[in-house]
């Protein structure tokens with residue numbers, strides 16, 4: 001399962017970097033992966049679903 005290290009912040013369009021390292025055996029469906037935007041500083045929590053991640057859920 002490929003979980004990106006960087007996503008694009010949907011608020012400001014800057015890069016948001018993953019805050020956690022990939023576990024030894026990889027991410028599983030249902031795991032939550034946090035990203036921190038380098039532009040606006042927002043945190044994005046992404047749920048791993050199947051072989052991809054769901055769109056970011058805003059926290060504002």
Ligand SMILES: [Zn+2]
Nearest residue numbers: 009012037040
């Ligand atoms: Zn941002």
